[in-house]
Amino acid sequence: MSLLGGIRPPIAVLSVLLLALAGITALTLGRVGQEAVPKAVKLSQQHFAEDGAIALRASIDESVTDLTRTAELFSAGEPVAPDAVLDKIGSVYQKWMGTAVVEISSGKLLAARGENLPLTAIDRGALADEDGLAPRMVRLENGETRLLSFALLTWKGQPQQLLVASSSLRFPGISLGKFRSIAVVGQDGHVLSTDGIPEPEQVLTDLQREEVKQSNKQLKAFAEAAAKKTRTHPLMSKEPGSGGFLGVSGHLTGERYLGERAIGGYASLAGPEAGKPTVATRLGLSVVAMVPVAEDPRATNSSAFGLLAAAALLLIGGVTVLLLVRTVQRPLIRLFLEGRRLSRGDLDRPVPVPKSGEAARIGAALERLRRQLLGEPARKQDAPGHRRRFGSRTLIAVCGVLLLAWSAPLMLLLNRAGDTVVVPQQMVNDQRERTDTLTDRVRRALNEGHADLTSVASLMGDRTEASDMSKVLESTLNQHPRYQSLYVLDARGKVLAKAGADPRSPSGKGPSDQPIRVLDEGGKEPVILGTAEVQGRQGAAVVGEFRIDFLNSLLKRPGLGEVRVVDAKRKVIGANTGYREFEGLPSGRLDALAEGTGQKVGLSPRPSGVLYRHGDDIQIAAAAPFVGGGAAHALGWTVLSWQPASGLAIPEYSLQNRTVLAGLLGITAAAACLGWLHIVVVRPLRHLADQAEALADGDRRTVLYPRHHDEVGAVTRSLELIRQQLPTGTQRKRDGVTAGLAGRN
Structure with missing residues (x-):
């Protein structure tokens, strides 16, 4: 018999898959919610350390x-x-x-x-x-x-x-919040600098002093562990194809102290492009972030649901397999044996006929053929009605319904997260702090760009030749990828020297008195211009056009969701995903959040984070305006980020996702094996039943060819041998004439 064909392989594979699925269900559904600190909080600390590593490296x-x-x-x-x-x-x-x-x-x-x-x-x-x-x-x-x-x-x-x-070695503009600490760690595991942990002499009470000592002790332990883990190659430290942060990163779980668990994240300094080290990455530094998190008292160790679901699957799967074995596999194997017996000439015993289905039709046809081989004339005879009504297709459908009865509730009904999901407050805080850190990173990048222009302008005054100015601009453009073009404008707007792409400043106008501004040309992307006056050249200035891709690349942070940079009118300037130039925010509540950060007159700018609930839709959002000095502060930009809570590793969503996955696996296993059984066995069996009845009704001319080398094919070959042994109509007529002449003589 064929290894992939026949009645046995589909049923055997179905049995193995159902057993494996039952084991997976018992293990995975039973372990969800057992962690006192959700995995989402741990991953958030990992992303926080990655943000610190990116900021420090830059x-x-x-x-x-x-x-x-x-x-x-x-x-x-x-x-x-x-x-x-x-x-x-x-x-x-x-x-x-x-x-x-x-x-x-x-x-x-x-x-x-x-x-x-x-x-x-x-x-x-x-x-x-x-x-x-x-x-x-x-x-x-x-x-x-x-x-x-x-x-x-x-x-x-x-x-x-x-x-x-x-x-x-301190972090520029990192937002830590109230209780987080962050450190730079050397290759040997020693802490080189820390932020967020006060000195023991700066606290007042003995309890606070003890907390500081405990925090320092835990941070040192995290630093030693991070130094060992970051020695791993980035490709070996994560799953293939996972993407995200280019360096080595992860999360750590520390000791429990006063009802709180220390959770840490670590990340090595990684370059902006994979496989291309920078000056900072060669130093071998890593970043460790730590925050105390209150343990969830709702965490449970109960595995009852997973065990009950696995037991139900074993029961339903056992009934399904038993039904297939008793009503399809055994009758078909019996027909195979009976057909081979008749084809070899053993006609003494009647053929046992199964109760229903195609097997019953074929069995009845074999019995009629046995009698015809013994000399009974062929005559047409209809099979009983119940044999046609309840065939193998009906049986396959019943088995599918049984397995669907287990899978459908898991996919659609059970363990729904709903609107009662408890999102840890730490996630909202982290979204706010990470957005604030990202805002400062964008502001500092623009300030650095303007400082570069100022540095070039300060050394441009004594260069009168356009070639000399172009050399300086070319050197600056090659060293800093943030610029799309650099050029020098005189007081009337004439380009004296340039490097890079063609200037997009308004023609015929002199340099702007704004250090950084945004132009709307009606094109595909905003134009961000930085201007620095050249001293001693009668109103001339160095102008740099920032690449919008450079701005967007700063916003690509794993675990932060969708990020938008908007201006004072809340029109989008940049994003980490696709957007249209100067389009509005996707919802009114995000508009309100951006407005509420304090960009209005009379309010002090401040970052904010909120948790939106609308039925089952739960969303974490944060906004942070430009705060601090520099040329970019006058832009009045705000960075917003938001992501659905359903994408986080929160126990309720994890349980829902795993429950749905178990249901999908059940339906997939049922569809694959039952479909396999239908194609390989049921369809050929129905066709064979029609051929067997036609042969028993007297059709001696149709040759029977087996489709597959399996049980159905073996029965087909036996019927073909029986057909060859049966007398045709001409032979019966000739035998009848010969017998009449012999009687007259």
């Missing part, structure tokens, strides 16, 4: 790039005094804790600003190496860690100078 890379580019711009012009270099840098950038200029050959300190730098930690002899100017971390006497960045100042005929800048 800050470090931007700082190094700005220092290097500034040194190159100074080196391309006339020699400048060290104090003038540091004063110019300080007037444009306020990101460094301290700056200094050192003569490389002698090690003499030529100028310094800000905090004292540990210059003795610099190996001046290694600066000539390929990685000699790579940033490095140093520890100060007070225990704090600084990141030193280097750039060369070279002028013809003067000793080479080293520009040094120090920055702290």
Whole structure:
């Protein structure tokens, strides 16, 4: 018999699938809701650590790039005094804790600003190496860690100078909320900097002091675990095709203290593109975020529902399989044996006829054929009516209904989440804080862009040739992917030099007095322009057009849902998914949320997070306006994010999803196996029943060919052998004439 054909394989596979599904149902449905802290909260802390890693990596890379580019711009012009270099840098950038200029050959300190730098930690002899100017971390006497960045100042005929800048390893603009803490961790697992945990001396009560000590202890434990886990290759740390954060990230569960469980997330510093390391990623740093979460008292260890569902499936599946075996498999195998017996000439015993269905029709036909082989003439005889009414198709339908009776309630009725789902408040807080962090990231990116334009403009005054200006613009455009084009406009709007795409500023108009503005050209995307005046060139300015893709790339954060950047009129400027230029928000409640963040006159801007409920539709939303200084603050933009609660790993939704999945698996198994049985067995069996009855009625000319090498095919071959043994009409007539002549003689 064929391995894939016949009556046995579909029934056997159905039995195995139902047993496996029963086991899966008992295990998966019984474990939902047993965690005291929902998985959604743990994943949220993981995403929070990823946000911190992205912000820290971008800050470090931007700082190094700005220092290097500034040194190159100074080196391309006339020699400048060290104090003038540091004063110019300080007037444009306020990101460094301290700056200094050192003569490389002698090690003499030529100028310094800000905090004292540990210059003795610099190996001046290694600066000539390929990685000699790579940033490095140093520890100060007070225990704090600084990141030193280097750039060369070279002028013809003067000793080479080293520009040094120090920055702290703290997160720029990270929003922590009230109880969260975040830390930067080195490769050895040591905490290099922390935010969110006060010093024990800063608290008043013994209980608070004990809580701080417990938090520090737990954070150190998380840091050591994160340092070990982040050594894994990113491709090996997550499921294939999962996407999301490009680095290594995950979540951690800590100890329980005063009814709260410490939940942490960790993430390594990863580049913006897979497989392309940056200056920051080579430092081997990782980020750990931690927050205490109250355990859910509703968490249960009961597995009753999963066990009951599995038991019901075993009962219904057993009845289904037993029905198929007794009414289809056994009668068909008996027909196979009886057909082979008749084809071999054993005609002594009558053929046992099954009770109903195609097997009964074939059995009755075999019995008639047995009698015809014994000499009884062929005559047409109708099969009993019940044999035609209750066939194998009806049986397959009954089995399908039985399995559907178990699967349909799981898909449609049982364990519905409904409007009573309890969304942890921590999820709403995290949505708000992450949106606020993202808002600050967008604002800082625009401010950094305008600072770059200001830096270029400050060094453009003494360059009169268009070729010299174009070289500076080309260098800036290559170093910063945020710009689509850079150009210099005079007071009348004439382009003096450009790099990149064609300018899209209004023709015939001079530079705007707004540092950053948005134009609506009626095209496919908004035009964001940054302008910085060139001193000493009679109203000329450097203009940079930001790529809208750069803005949208900042908004792509896993676990935050849909994100929109809107202007003061709540028109969309950028998004992490598809949108139309200056379209409105998709709902009135999001409009109200954006308005309620405080962009109206008389209200202080503040981030907000809300939980919307409308029947079974539950949505988490947050909005955060631009807060802080810089050129981008005047834009009045707001970042909004929202996502359905049904997409979160909340116990009620997890139980509903797993219940629906169990029902879908049940229907899939039933449809696959019963469909297989219908195609391979039932349809050929019905056709064979018609052929067997036609043969018994006297059709001796139709040759019977087996379709498959299975039980039905074997019965077909037996009927063909019987047909060949039966006398045709001509033979009967000839035999009758011969018998009459013999009687006369």
